[in-house]
Amino acid sequence: MDAISLDATIAITALSRRTWWRRISQGTINRVSDDERGRAMLSWAEVVSHICLPMEPDDLGFILRADAGQADAQNDIGQLFSIAGKHESALYWLQHAVRQDHPDAMQWLGGCYLRGAGVPKDENLGLMWIAKAASHNHVIAQAQIDALRPKGVKRLPT
Template sequence: MPTLDNPAIRTPTAAMLAGVTTRSILRWIEDGTMTGEQCAGRRGATDVVWKVALDSLKGRIPLTLDEQIVQHIIHADEGDPAAKNALGLSFYAAGQYSIAAGWFEAAARQGHVDAMDWLGNCYLKGQGVSRDKALGLKWLSEAAAHGHAVAQHRVDALLPG
C-alpha cells in the first residue's frame, strides 16, 4: 500500500484535501475507488484510524501534486501548522477558497499567525466561508495581538476612529 513514493495520510487530511467529508473518504475506500488500510491510532491498538494512499486521491484534489505540495501534505498530516497554512495558500491561489479556508482555520487554531490573518480576510470577503465581519475581525485581531503588522493595519482600517 503506502511507499516512500506513495505516502499514506489519515482520512481527515484526505477529506480536507478533497473538500469532502471523512465519511465520503471512507465510502470511497469501501467501494474500492480509493485505497486505504486500517492502522493503530495515536492512543494505541483500540484507537483505529484509516490511512489512504495519496496517489488514490489524484483527480479528487484540485491541485497539482508536485513534490512541494506532497511534502506540505505529509507535514500537515503530522500536525504542522506551517504546512497547513502553506496548503491553504496553495488552494487559495488555485481559487479553491472553501478548501483554503479549512486549512487556514486548522492552522489558525494551532496559533499560526499568518493563517489567522488569511482566515480573517476569508471571512471579511466571504471567500470559502459565509461572509462574517465579526469572525473576520476576531481572527484579524487575534493575528494583530500576536504581532502581525498587516493584520493590525487591517483591524485599524475596519474599526472606527
C-alpha cells in the same frame, strides 16, 4: 508507505466522505492502518491523483506535513487552496493552523470572513481574527487594524 487521513483527503479532493468510503469498500482505494490519533488513513499514492488542483511536487510534501499537524504547512496549504479559489479546502487547513495559534492563518481566515470566501460574509468575525493575528505581532494584520483607527489615534506599544 506514506498515508494521509480520510479528513485531509476529503479536504484536498473535494470529494465526499461517502464517496471515499464507497471506494474503500469497493477496494479501489486502500485503507491503511489508523494513525496514532485513531484517524482513518488512506494510501497517499492512491489519493494524490484526485487532488482538486494542480500541484507542484514540493507542495505535495506540504500536504503530508500539514496532515501530520505542522501549523506552518497547514497555513501554506490553506493559502494555496485559497488563492486557487478552493475556499472550503482552504478553510479546513487554515482552521487547523488557527487552532495552533498560527498568526498568518488567523489573518488569512479573517480575510475569508471579510470577503465571504467559503464562509458567510461576517465583518465582526473577520475583524476578530485579524485583531487576534495583530495581537500575535502579525505585521500585515497590525497594519490592517491601524488603518481602521481614526486619524491621530496611535497604537499602544506592545
